[in-house]
Amino acid sequence: MVGDGDTAVPEIRVEGLGKAFGRREVLRDVSFTVGRGGFLTLFGPNGAGKTTTLRLVATLLRPSSGSVAVAGYDLKDDPMPVRRAIGFISHNALLYRDLTAQENLRFYADMYGVADPGRRIGELLERVELSHRRYDVVSTYSKGMLQRLAIARALLHEPRVLLLDEPHSGLDPHAVEILDGLLGEIRAAHTFVMATHNLRQGLALADQVMILDAGRVVFSHVGRLAADEFAAVYHEHVREGALV
Amino acid sequence: MESASTAAASAVARPAVPGLAATTAILAAAGVALLAGLLVGFWIAPTDASTLGFSQKIFYFHAPIAETALLAYGVAFVAALLYLRRGAARYDRLGVAAVRLGLLFSLLVMVTGVIWGRAAWGVWWAWEPRLTTFLIACLLYSAYFVLRGAVEDESRRATYAALFAVVAFVDVPITFFATRFLPAGLHPVVLGPSGSGMDYRDLIAFLISMAGMTLLFVGLLRLELGIEALREELREIKYRLGR
Amino acid sequence: MGLRQYRAMVRKDIVRELRTRETVVAMLLFVVLAMVVFHYAFTVPGGGDLSLLTGGMLWVVFVFGALLGLNRTFAHEKDEGCFDGLLLCPVDRVTIFLAKMTANLVFLGLIQVIAVPLFALFFATGRMATHLPAFLALVVLADLGIAALGTLLATIAMHTRARELLLPIVFLPLVIPLLIAAASGTSAVLSGTAGSGSVLGRLAFLLVYDGVFLVLAYGTYDVAIGE
Numbered sequence: 216m217v218g219d220g221d222t223a224v225p226e227i228r229v230e231g232l233g234k235a236f237g238r239r240e241v242l243r244d245v246s247f248t249v250g251r252g253g254f255l256t257l258f259g260p261n262g263a264g265k266t267t268t269l270r271l272v273a274t275l276l277r278p279s280s281g282s283v284a285v286a287g288y289d290l291k292d293d294p295m296p297v298r299r300a301i302g303f304i305s306h307n308a309l310l311y312r313d314l315t316a317q318e319n320l321r322f323y324a325d326m327y328g329v330a331d332p333g334r335r336i337g338e339l340l341e342r343v344e345l346s347h348r349r350y351d352v353v354s355t356y357s358k359g360m361l362q363r364l365a366i367a368r369a370l371l372h373e374p375r376v377l378l379l380d381e382p383h384s385g386l387d388p389h390a391v392e393i394l395d396g397l398l399g400e401i402r403a404a405h406t407f408v409m410a411t412h413n414l415r416q417g418l419a420l421a422d423q424v425m426i427l428d429a430g431r432v433v434f435s436h437v438g439r440l441a442a443d444e445f446a447a448v449y450h451e452h453v454r455e456g457a458l459v
Numbered sequence: 460m461e462s463a464s465t466a467a468a469s470a471v472a473r474p475a476v477p478g479l480a481a482t483t484a485i486l487a488a489a490g491v492a493l494l495a496g497l498l499v500g501f502w503i504a505p506t507d508a509s510t511l512g513f514s515q516k517i518f519y520f521h522a523p524i525a526e527t528a529l530l531a532y533g534v535a536f537v538a539a540l541l542y543l544r545r546g547a548a549r550y551d552r553l554g555v556a557a558v559r560l561g562l563l564f565s566l567l568v569m570v571t572g573v574i575w576g577r578a579a580w581g582v583w584w585a586w587e588p589r590l591t592t593f594l595i596a597c598l599l600y601s602a603y604f605v606l607r608g609a610v611e612d613e614s615r616r617a618t619y620a621a622l623f624a625v626v627a628f629v630d631v632p633i634t635f636f637a638t639r640f641l642p643a644g645l646h647p648v649v650l651g652p653s654g655s656g657m658d659y660r661d662l663i664a665f666l667i668s669m670a671g672m673t674l675l676f677v678g679l680l681r682l683e684l685g686i687e688a689l690r691e692e693l694r695e696i697k698y699r700l701g702r
Numbered sequence: 703m704g705l706r707q708y709r710a711m712v713r714k715d716i717v718r719e720l721r722t723r724e725t726v727v728a729m730l731l732f733v734v735l736a737m738v739v740f741h742y743a744f745t746v747p748g749g750g751d752l753s754l755l756t757g758g759m760l761w762v763v764f765v766f767g768a769l770l771g772l773n774r775t776f777a778h779e780k781d782e783g784c785f786d787g788l789l790l791c792p793v794d795r796v797t798i799f800l801a802k803m804t805a806n807l808v809f810l811g812l813i814q815v816i817a818v819p820l821f822a823l824f825f826a827t828g829r830m831a832t833h834l835p836a837f838l839a840l841v842v843l844a845d846l847g848i849a850a851l852g853t854l855l856a857t858i859a860m861h862t863r864a865r866e867l868l869l870p871i872v873f874l875p876l877v878i879p880l881l882i883a884a885a886s887g888t889s890a891v892l893s894g895t896a897g898s899g900s901v902l903g904r905l906a907f908l909l910v911y912d913g914v915f916l917v918l919a920y921g922t923y924d925v926a927i928g929e
Contacts, residue, residue, distance in 0.1 A: 626922075
């Protein structure tokens with residue numbers, strides 16, 4: 216057991232990661248490590264490779280080169296424990312529209328082998344303030360409610376690592392507020408990688424930032440950064456596309 | 460005075476198909492063998508004594524074509540397994556080339572089969588197990604190309620094509636077996652225990668034709684692969700220019 | 703663990719279907735419509751005996767009806783990125799295959815429970831009842847083959863352009879052997895002319911067919927389901 220409790224092993228270690236679709240290279244030589252409890256934000260314009268990086272770490276894509284290890288497990292040799300360690304939140308909710316919140320969470324609880332699913336689901340629905348809509352079909356939810364349920368879904372199996380792919384996109388201000396509140400609440404207990412092009416939300420919780428452009432790392436910094444300082448750095452490295 | 464630069468320019472403008480000389484030699488040998496097979500078949504081997512009569516001569520073409528078609532699908536099958544195992548693009552190219560030739564030879568099987576059927580039984584088309592199997596194989600391997608056309612991403616296209624080539628190859632003998640459930644066919648058994656007593660001269664003609672047809676397949680396969688390699692190079696150049 | 707995941711996936715697909723009824727109702731209507739169309743297409747002046755055609759008609763109807771359902775195998779996984787959600791789970795890819803195949807099998811079986819008596823009423827009154835065990839064995843084995851092959855191909859088709867068009871093109875030529883065996887077996891059962899030996903031969907053939915495609919799916923599903 217390399218994983219649990221070993222603080223010397225970084226929670227996420229990415230080395231020389233590359234991805235090509237046929238001859239189209241979308242990611243090249245990306246390396247970073249995130250320690251336990253760390254929060255890395257990936258910035259970059261559309262098509263920079265942020266989502267690809269997250270999908271590679273999440274085992275949704277196979278790397279063309281390089282290696283990924285999560286919670287001490289190598290992604291190639293041990294994909295199952297990696298999948299168990301990861302919670303994924305994207306701008307898609309990953310929820311079945313024709314099922315109720317209860318049914319959706321019950322399904323994922325079974326898929327992840329969650330013990331005592333009834334209690335755990337009740338707890339999480341309470342936390343994302345959806346208990347009253349528990350037996351409603353998800354297609355009747357607003358975008359903000361859907362995203363809250365998506366967070367509950369991602370946290371269901373108590374993952375150690377959370378991957379967030381543009382979690383704020385398409386949310387109304389109120390939903391953003393709730394999302395940020397939740398993220399702040401669970402910040403201490405998890406390790407995060409978030410992809411975004413929103414400056415304020417990206418820097419709020421991060422203790423580590425990286426800028427990708429055209430599939431390469433153009434800037435990397437460990438430690439907190441002030442917003443105006445970072446904005447200057449960003450525009451120095453990325454010509455196209457603006458920060459929000 | 461301009462000859463040096465013109466030569467250089469034409470060398471760039473007309474890149475040679477790799478291994479063209481060897482391919483040409485193989486194709487020439489195939490032509491010689493096929494011709495020899497026909498000569499032996501028509502002038503030396505005796506005319507069939509059973510009801511088939513002279514029409515039996517097409518056997519020297521029909522059967523080798525059929526076996527070559529199966530060989531082509533076999534090559535595609537092996538290439539598919541290799542691709543799934545190793546993931547190298549050249550196995551994908553080999554698979555495409557082999558399936559393309561397999562389709563071509565299958566079509567020829569049906570054309571010669573139709574001609575023979577007309578001469579031997581007086582019908583253009585009989586739903587006979589072997590012929591039917593080749594018809595279904597044609598549909599199956601045509602679907603291979605439809606599948607390829609429907610997948611955008613190159614590595615995914617190659618993967619699915621390989622998967623399909625494996626499934627299709629396994630399906631061919633199953634299909635042949637299933638067609639036997641249908642009412643009995645008309646196909647003559649020329650080789651084999653119940654055959655019409657084949658003369659050794661028939662066998663020689665058949666073997667020469669068989670060798671010729673196999674050589675033809677190998678030559679065409681090499682040609683296809685050479686062309687495919689050039690296409691690949693062209694795509695690469697286009698891609699780099701397009702960036 | 704694997705069993706719990708399998709049950710969860712099958713239950714999810716069935717609950718969804720019971721709630722929306724989008725696939726099964728369409729399949730059933732198609733199957734009944736096809737029977738009516740066949741009746742008029744095959745009735746010759748003077749009224750010939752259709753009973754020799756019944757086996758073929760029945761299985762053509764079922765294969766095409768099944769195709770409608772197979773095309774929808776992954777349709778609902780596509781919206782809201784649910785397919786990603788499925789792949790993120792620590793689940794064996796083969797378990798996903800088995801669950802999807804089971805759901806397809808259940809839908810096809812559901813159609814047949816209604817369609818077969820209807821078919822007997824329309825075309826072969828009474829004759830089905832006398833050879834029920836042999837007929838049921840043919841149905842079960844043929845359904846298994848359709849679901850195994852169909853689920854594998856639907857998985858591949860999911861990632862292609864115009865997948866609803868592609869699936870029949872790749873599925874039908876591969877399913878022809880099954881169609882031949884099931885149709886001729888059913889005709890033999892219904893006409894009562896063939897001895898039980900020929901039916902047993904077809905059952906054995908279907909068993910081999912199912913086995914081959916289950917093994918192929920087992921061996922390739924990891925690759926088929928994609929990155």
